[in-house]
Amino acid sequence: MQELLQSIAPWLADNAIFTPQTLAQYWEGFVNTVQLVFISLVLGLILALPLSIGRASRLKPLSLAIWVYTWVFRGTPLLVQLYIAYYGLAFIPGIQQSIVWPLIRDPLYPALLAFMLNTAAYTTEIFYGAIKATPRGEVEAARAYGMSSLMAYRRIILPSALRRALPAYGNEVIFMLHASAIASVVTITDLTGVAYNVYARFYAPFSAFIFVALCYMVLSFAIQGAFKLLEKRMLVHLQPA
Amino acid sequence: MKKLLTISLLSAAVAAGSAQASDDNTVRIGVDVPYVPMEYRTPDGELTGFDIELGNALCEQAKLQCSWVEQGWDGIIPGLLARRYDAIMSSMTINDERRQQVLFSDPYIVPPSAWFVPDDSSITGTSQQDMEGANIGVQRGTVQDSYVTDNYGDVANIQRYASADDVAVDMDTGRLDAAFLDYPTGEAALVDEGNYKTIGEMLTEPKEYFGEGFGIAFRQRDEALADKFNQALETLRDNGTYDQLHDKYFGGGGGAPEPASGS
Numbered sequence: 001m002q003e004l005l006q007s008i009a010p011w012l013a014d015n016a017i018f019t020p021q022t023l024a025q026y027w028e029g030f031v032n033t034v035q036l037v038f039i040s041l042v043l044g045l046i047l048a049l050p051l052s053i054g055r056a057s058r059l060k061p062l063s064l065a066i067w068v069y070t071w072v073f074r075g076t077p078l079l080v081q082l083y084i085a086y087y088g089l090a091f092i093p094g095i096q097q098s099i100v101w102p103l104i105r106d107p108l109y110p111a112l113l114a115f116m117l118n119t120a121a122y123t124t125e126i127f128y129g130a131i132k133a134t135p136r137g138e139v140e141a142a143r144a145y146g147m148s149s150l151m152a153y154r155r156i157i158l159p160s161a162l163r164r165a166l167p168a169y170g171n172e173v174i175f176m177l178h179a180s181a182i183a184s185v186v187t188i189t190d191l192t193g194v195a196y197n198v199y200a201r202f203y204a205p206f207s208a209f210i211f212v213a214l215c216y217m218v219l220s221f222a223i224q225g226a227f228k229l230l231e232k233r234m235l236v237h238l239q240p241a
Numbered sequence: 242m243k244k245l246l247t248i249s250l251l252s253a254a255v256a257a258g259s260a261q262a263s264d265d266n267t268v269r270i271g272v273d274v275p276y277v278p279m280e281y282r283t284p285d286g287e288l289t290g291f292d293i294e295l296g297n298a299l300c301e302q303a304k305l306q307c308s309w310v311e312q313g314w315d316g317i318i319p320g321l322l323a324r325r326y327d328a329i330m331s332s333m334t335i336n337d338e339r340r341q342q343v344l345f346s347d348p349y350i351v352p353p354s355a356w357f358v359p360d361d362s363s364i365t366g367t368s369q370q371d372m373e374g375a376n377i378g379v380q381r382g383t384v385q386d387s388y389v390t391d392n393y394g395d396v397a398n399i400q401r402y403a404s405a406d407d408v409a410v411d412m413d414t415g416r417l418d419a420a421f422l423d424y425p426t427g428e429a430a431l432v433d434e435g436n437y438k439t440i441g442e443m444l445t446e447p448k449e450y451f452g453e454g455f456g457i458a459f460r461q462r463d464e465a466l467a468d469k470f471n472q473a474l475e476t477l478r479d480n481g482t483y484d485q486l487h488d489k490y491f492g493g494g495g496g497a498p499e500p501a502s503g504s
Contacts, residue, residue, distance in 0.1 A: 087407075090414035105416050107400075187400040187411075197390075197401065200382025 017207050022198055029194035030215060036190060037180045040112050041173060044119035051120065052127030053153065066124065073121035079182050081118055085110035086186040107186045119176050126172060130165035131157060163234045170227035174220050181216075191215055267306045268466070269326035270296055270457075273314040277429040278490050279332045291425075291490040295349060296330045296457075298482055302473035318342055321460060328466070329458040334384075336452060344461050346470045348454030350487075353443035354385050355424040359412070360436040364419055367441035372397045375418040378408040385421045388450040405430050412437065425491065 055066040073081065089095065089104050103109040134157050142152040184193030195212035199205050272292060275281035280290035288309055300307035310326040321329050321343060332352070335345045358364050364371055373396045379386045381401035389399055400417060402408045409430040411417045420427060424443055431437040445451050459467045477483045 087410055087414070090411075090416070096415055105414075107416075184401075185403055185407075187402060193401070196381055197386075200386065 017198065017202050017204055018211070025189075025194045025197065026191070026211070026215065029189055029191040029212075032188060033177075033180055033183070033190040033192075034219070036108070036111060036115065036183060036188065037177050040115035040119055041176055043112070043116040044123055047116065047120040048123035048127055051124040052131060055124055055128040056131045070121040070124050073118050074125065078114065078118050078179050079185070081114040082111060082182060082186060085114040107188050111183050111186055111188055115176070115180065118179075119172065122172050122175075123169065126165050126168045127161065130161035130168075133164065134161055164238075166227065166231050166234055170224065170231075173223050173227070177216065177219055177223065266304070267308070268300065268328060269308050269310050271310050271312045271317055271320055271326040271329045272331040273317055274311050276332055276426075278425050291350070291486065292330050292332060294486055294489075295477075295483070298477055298486065299470055299473040302476055302482075303469040305469065318458070321458060324460075327459070327463065328470075332455050333458055334452050335454060335456040339458070342461075343458040344463065344467055345456035345458055346467050347474060348456050349474055351445045351451070351454035353424045353445045354388070354421060354451060355427055355439045355443050356441050357412070357420045357422060357427045357431045357437050358418065358440055360438055362418065362440075364440065369393060369396050372419065374398070376400055376416060378402060378411055378417040378420040380405050380408060380422065383423070384450050384452060385423060388444070389421050391450075409434070428491075 051066050051069075054062050055070070057063050086107060089110060095101060095104065138156055138160065139152065142156045147155065180190060181192040183190040184196060187193075189197075191212050195208045199208035202208070272280050272288075274288065276290075278290055280288070280292045283289055293309065296309075297307060310320075312320045312325070314331075317329055317331060317333075318339070320326060329343070333339070335348060339345070356367050364375060369392070372393050375397045377389055377393060377397050378400050379389050379402070381403060386399075386401060389397075393399065400411070402411070405422055405426045408417070408420050408422065412420055412431060413435065420431065422430070424439075427439070432439065445454075457467075457470055459470075474483075
């Protein structure tokens with residue numbers, strides 16, 4: 001990155017705002033945003049799989065408990081959840097002396113926690129909807145072959161449901177990327193945070209924010225493209241012949 | 242210097258705006274409340290603060306009938322230009338962008354910036370060595386942010402917050418080792434509320450960071466009115482009224498900021 005910045009330095013010579021220093025800041029913000037979004041999506045996905053199966057379970061208390069969880073996290077703004085995770089947790093009596101304090105002290109982990117629980121709630125509902133929409137005949141056929149519930153889930157329901165959930169999940173990934181723009185309120189230097197800093201420094205809202213909008217657009221299109229490819233492969237059986 | 246986060250008090254401004262200034266002796270002054278200790282309300286609802294008391298004293302000196310009009314910060318200059326009030330006295334930092342729209346009085350105070358640390362902090366000085374590795378909290382986009390970023394960015398970890406209150410909260414949580422804020426704000430949010438102290442000197446220099454100070458803003462053509470205020474300000478500085486007020490709000494001893502020198 002350093003060499004790249006050095007090599008384009010002459011090209012930026014006349015530019016007051018986009019100096020190599022500011023571009024390095026934007027790069028740092030880019031890395032932080034991608035890292036934050038990627039980790040919370042992966043953790044959220046891992047969490048959402050068992051939760052969505054539990055949500056579809058006939059065991060009422062389990063299904064209800066998971067519904068309450070998704071309802072709380074989908075019913076409140078992510079910003080509020082982030083504030084609770086960052087400022088709220090720090091005021092639990094005794095937490096500053098406990099072993100988890102180094103984690104909570106760092107703004108990254110409270111943000112990851114809030115983002116992960118939020119995306120897990122949405123993903124759970126997306127997967128649950130897809131599981132519910134599995135054609136009854138497929139499930140009955142699996143039963144008729146003598147498959148246990150577990151095997152039916154593993155062989156029939158999940159492979160078909162997750163494929164059908166793919167387009168909706170692609171949207172969730174892009175929403176998560178855009179929602180991550182609030183991370184700067186807890187001092188994380190993400191893309192939006194850098195744009196704020198550059199704006200405050202040079203009083204140039206258009207340059208600072210349009211540039212950062214382009215960065216987000218590039219990321220969004222990359223995600224969209226990846227999901228398009230994935231859908232082409234995974235949903236080939238649903239395409240018109 | 243001042244953030245945009247105050248609730249807009251439009252209704253008050255609109256109500257006051259409908260009243261016309263009928264004769265030359267009445268002056269309506271726009272102010273964004275609260276911004277402790279510059280302008281705020283006492284528990285019984287009375288408007289007070291350094292700006293308010295100084296403003297009233299100036300009006301008395303200049304033999305003007307003054308009233309205060311509350312207006313949210315976002316619309317405070319448009320409100321002046323739309324004649325809802327005739328002046329703004331609301332901790333407004335004088336700068337060139339604003340000069341293009343309004344006429345400023347002489348600066349009536351240069352609010353200093355100061356370092357705040359917990360009472361039991363191990364940080365004793367404000368040099369780069371003292372701040373090495375420290376977590377420093379600032380309000381994003383303020384003059385303090387620029388100053389710390391340029392002077393301590395290489396040695397310390399700078400955390401930027403949306404408001405001074407957020408900085409104060411994270412001083413309480415222990416995430417921050419030091420905060421660099423505008424002195425009146427930090428004094429009100431940290432020293433008055435908890436176990437914090439200032440260290441090092443109050444900073445009003447260099448000007449490229451800390452600006453020229455707070456001024457009263459008028460419409461460009463109201464030069465006569467601005468002159469009246471400037472003269473009144475000079476008189477109050479000479480007869481000690483200014484110093485009394487200054488002592489009342491910023492304390493006489495130790496950490497008191499220097500009164501602004503005249504233009």
